Amino acid sequence: MNPLFSLTCRTVATIAATLMTCSAALAAYPERPITMVVTYPPGGTVDVVARLIGPKLAEKLGQPVVIENRGGAGGMIGGAVVAKAKPDGYTLMLDASNHAQNPAVHSKMQFDTLKDFAPVSLLLRVPNMLVVTPNAPFQTVADVIAKGKDPAHPVYFASAGPGSAQHLAGELFNLMAGTHLVHVAYKGGGPAMLDVMAGQVPVMFASMGSGWQHVKNGKLRALAVGGATRSPSAPDLPTIAESGVPGYESYEWNAIFAPAGTPPAILDQLSKALAEVLKDPGVAQTLAGIGAEAIGSTPAELDTFRQAEIAKWQKVVGEANLKLD
Known part of the structure; x- marks a missing residue:
């Protein structure tokens, strides 16, 4: 047998085995409870949204979703925790519109908003x-x-x-x-x-x-x-x-992010589950009661949205000459 042919076969077999192992791991996700870090304190709107969707998401995924409040510094304390978490789908972040506004108003942050978080789903706008x-x-x-x-x-x-x-x-x-x-x-x-x-x-x-x-x-x-x-x-x-102010738009919004490097298959699975949660009549009715527009986006749609939001608020901060650091 040609040695090169033998080596090629072994290489292909190794790659195939690796892919099968990864596929099996992803197929089993989630195998244990998921932690949802909420970047604001208990009792506020962001926390209310987390406790509304958390149990429904747990039902869809078949594992508990544990809410962990890490409030403070406009969402940056919780963000720093999630940015350093293992990118395995077991640590998520429910963040708000300050996710896109902090990079505009703070020159020094413990993380890079675009590089350190993988978008999962834009939940709602208010x-x-x-x-x-x-x-x-x-x-x-x-x-x-x-x-x-x-x-x-x-x-x-x-x-x-x-x-x-x-x-x-x-x-x-x-x-x-x-x-x-x-x-x-x-x-x-x-x-x-x-x-x-x-x-x-x-x-x-x-x-x-x-x-x-x-x-x-x-x-x-x-x-x-x-x-x-x-x-x-x-x-x-x-x-x-x-x-009298044509073109004015200002929303507060909530979205789910994961640590950068989380496998795309897991991000997609979470995004689809969250979209189903937001279609639940009870969830939709509760959100409508506070004037919220339920969305449930794909990861790519959230990425496009947050980049546009960051650019918008950087422009506002620059034109208003705001210095907050």
Whole structure:
């Protein structure tokens, strides 16, 4: 027998055996519980979403999904944990829109957002709302724009903190509307919203997920939503874009990521399972109740989305000359 032919056969056999072993391992996934690291503290919207989809995902995969909250630093504490985790599909991250905003506002981070995380699925988007204190002298977006153009009599807006989704939504509004709204940073969205309800600060670009309940009970007045179209949860509420700021869009969103290097077959399996979870009537009804748009994307679609979001907020931060580090 030709020695070269023998060597070739052995090589092919080795490769085939390796592929079969890998295929068997992937076919068995998952064989043990999966940890879902939530990059925000318990009780917030991101945590609520995790505890809504976690049990349903466990049913689809046949293994428990353990929720582990690692909040702090706008999602970067949890992100640092997941970035260093083994890329085997057993550690996932449920992150929010700060995933794309942190690279724009922080020059020093413990990880590279694009290189250290593999996209799995964009779960949902929730539009920001322009809300005001009920007795504030603003009835429309046009009122805010008119008063916000006078730097001698500043209009203040609250946010969860420097570089937060609410802060950047306000800066985007300033750039597109030509206003000079002045940012007031709080240590969290809850305290910020409480002060807007109390009249300490008159304006906030709040997530519909956390602010809509306060609008319904009269503690806040909503002027417009930040989505590209009106929200099915509030069809009579105009968009900011149709209220004098054409092209304005601002969402908060949730997505699942895995450590970079996680096998594509596992990413696809997780993505398909999550898409099925989001079609569950109970899940869909709960998300609709907070004004969320359920999506359930492919990994490739999430990758395209996050790159566009990073570019968008880098442009906003640059044009607004924000320095947060």
